[in-house]
Amino acid sequence: MADHKEASVTLPSDPASVSAARRYVSNVLAEWGMPGDTDTADTVRLIVSELATNAVQHTLGQSPTFTVDVELERDERLRIGVTDSHPRYPKRLPAAVQQDNGRGMVIIRCLTAECGGRLSVSPTAEGGKTVWIALPWNTPVVGGNGRPKNGI
Numbered sequence: 001m002a003d004h005k006e007a008s009v010t011l012p013s014d015p016a017s018v019s020a021a022r023r024y025v026s027n028v029l030a031e032w033g034m035p036g037d038t039d040t041a042d043t044v045r046l047i048v049s050e051l052a053t054n055a056v057q058h059t060l061g062q063s064p065t066f067t068v069d070v071e072l073e074r075d076e077r078l079r080i081g082v083t084d085s086h087p088r089y090p091k092r093l094p095a096a097v098q099q100d101n102g103r104g105m106v107i108i109r110c111l112t113a114e115c116g117g118r119l120s121v122s123p124t125a126e127g128g129k130t131v132w133i134a135l136p137w138n139t140p141v142v143g144g145n146g147r148p149k150n151g152i
Helices: 016-031 039-057 104-114
Strands: 004-012 065-073 077-084 118-123 129-136
Touching: 004 016, 016 039, 016 065, 016 077, 039 065, 039 077, 039 104, 039 129, 104 118, 104 129
Parallel strands: none
Antiparallel strands: 004 065, 065 077, 077 129, 118 129
16 A cells, blocks of 8 residues: 555536535545445545535635545545635634534534544645645555455
8 A cells, every 4th residue: 555645636616516526535535445334434525515615605706616635644644625716714603603604614623523633724825725634544445356454
């Protein structure tokens, strides 16, 4: 198994791209050995949906596309980042705020923390930002024969 795997897709900033981003990440993780019917896979799909939705809704038309990056480091850590070209960082709303939307980052932070991961935001060289989540990789590595390596 390679020490580092990565995959990336760039999609238009359109609501239909949210489901495309979710499917893309699900397919990549399935290729890398994460079964699609696990709680972790469900959590990752929800996180990706929220990140992609933020990239579409909160860039105010200033980001015509967004990019989803998926990285697996040494079969230990999964990182997923969503990059857009809007310079404004996401804002964390207080839990007491009553409104119909704007809770995406709260959901992402909670789900990431529940999985033992962390969330970070970093600027891009072009003036945008990437919102990253990093999660422990708790999935057995699948060998070429479709069976887990090391008898797991």
